[in-house]
Amino acid sequence: MTDSPTPLVRALVAHPVLAAPAYPAPDHAPAGPAELFTAWLLDALAAGVPDAQVLTLATVDAEGRPDARVLVLRDVEPAAAAWHFWTEPDSPKARQFAARPDAALTVYWPARGRQVRLRGPVRPSPGCATPSPDLRCYALHAAEAEFWQAAPDRHHLRRRHTRTATGWTDTGWTGTRLPAS
Secondary structure, eight states, X not given: OOSSOOHXXXXXXXXXXXXXXXXXXXXXXXXXXXXXXXXXXXXXXXXXXXXXXXXXXXXXXXTSOEEEEEEEOOEEEGGGTEEEEEEOTTSHHHHHHHHOOEEEEXXXXXXXXXXXXXXXXXXXXXXXXXXXXXXXXXXXXXXXXXXXXXXXXXXXXXXXXXXXXXXXXEOOOEEEEOOOO
């Protein structure tokens, strides 16, 4: 970096962060993360958020190198806490699932001030229909889920779920103050 800010740095500093006039208040949350995710996704769709069903999938290849790409969510199965998507069985991501099945899904709805992060193993989901015989359905089975709600005063709220042998643990909504940028 140089001593004086570059045009990019000046533009980034001047651009408002989390400056939407009003985010929806986090309401009570269902017991499991799939139900809360579904409620938030339906809210984003109803609000007209473009591409609300588009998520970022992060994987690791056989050599341990990270990889990420966007994909379209096809279904959420609450009972299994499974997020379904399609891909070709010989795609790089399918090969990565075979080598290292753990992955992460992230979705961010800026207009709603909400983000969801999910982590867990990805497995084929043969019961999930695809529109083409060249596609396979896979599902990320969440072991961890974090819900993040932005706040204009930067007292953001988080809610974390962790899968246990008997169900889910849930932190409830906790405030996290991030430093002003």
